[in-house]
Amino acid sequence: LAKTTQPISMDSYEGQEVNITCSHNNIATNDYITWYQQFPSQGPRFIIQGYKTKVTNEVASLFIPADRKSSTLSLPRVSLSDTAVYYCLQGGKLIFGQGTELSVKP
Amino acid sequence: DAGVIQSPRHEVTEMGQEVTLRCKPISGHDYLFWYRQTMMRGLELLIYFNNNVPIDDSGMPEDRFSAKMPNASFSTLKIQPSEPRDSAVYFCASSSRREHQPQHFGDGTRLSIL
Numbered sequence A: 001l002a003k004t005t006q007p008i009s010m011d012s013y014e015g016q017e018v019n020i021t022c023s024h025n026n027i028a029t030n031d032y033i034t035w036y037q038q039f040p041s042q043g044p045r046f047i048i049q050g051y052k053t054k055v056t057n058e059v060a061s062l063f064i065p066a067d068r069k070s071s072t073l074s075l076p077r078v079s080l081s082d083t084a085v086y087y088c089l090q091g092g093k094l095i096f097g098q099g100t101e102l103s104v105k106p
Numbered sequence B: 001d002a003g004v005i006q007s008p009r010h011e012v013t014e015m016g017q018e019v020t021l022r023c024k025p026i027s028g029h030d031y032l033f034w035y036r037q038t039m040m041r042g043l044e045l046l047i048y049f050n051n052n053v054p055i056d057d058s059g060m061p062e063d064r065f066s067a068k069m070p071n072a073s074f075s076t077l078k079i080q081p082s083e084p085r086d087s088a089v090y091f092c093a094s095s096s097r098r099e100h101q102p103q104h105f106g107d108g109t110r111l112s113i114l
Helices: none
Strands: A003-005 A009-013 A018-025 A033-038 A045-050 A053-056 A061-064 A070-075 A084-090 A100-105 B005-007 B010-013 B019-024 B031-038 B042-050 B053-056 B065-071 B074-079 B088-095 B109-113
Touching (some): A003 A084, A009 A018, A018 A033, A018 A084, A018 A100, A045 A053, B005 B088, B010 B019, B019 B088, B019 B109, B031 B074, B042 B074
Parallel strands (some): A009 A100, B010 B109
Antiparallel strands (some): A003 A018, A033 A045, A033 A084, A061 A070, A084 A100, B031 B088, B042 B053
16 A cells, blocks of 8 residues: 655744655555645545655645665745644645644744 | 635534535636545645536535535535534535546535534
């Protein structure tokens, strides 16, 4: 069964760069990697999606190495409002897992 | 553009009562998903539809749960009879992509069964 693995929690301070890594076993050739962000009392929100190498948008960057067995979400210069749970999803598998709870401190 | 709209936002009812949750997906999206989120189990997929047809309902916990999508702009998730262990936040999401990503989520319905 395809499954992603992420750290349960991470702490950071305002202004720092945060990197959250996700491991994907059994990733299929056609699978994209998708990351979501969830704030308390809200539904998950799409952040970024990629297939290989690097993808960047106005919110984050996503790095996927050549073997595609992992991906790293990079949040530049985090602020308190980036405190949330972050999920990585593999392909069309609708499995959110436990996510990574990021806590940004002043 | 309006996002995914869920109603009600909060529901408190007594055990044994019927509960109906409603969802309006984003216009033009042909995939609709129902999820349940609890502290213990996280975010779990219950069922999803493609073009109003249920594709995978393997996540539906038991026969007390049922979901319908009578048309492209409306879906319901019904629990009958409800039990305290059904208390959770229920999310609806929709997507227009074949791989289901990205999904657009509603704000959820917080359900409390007393």
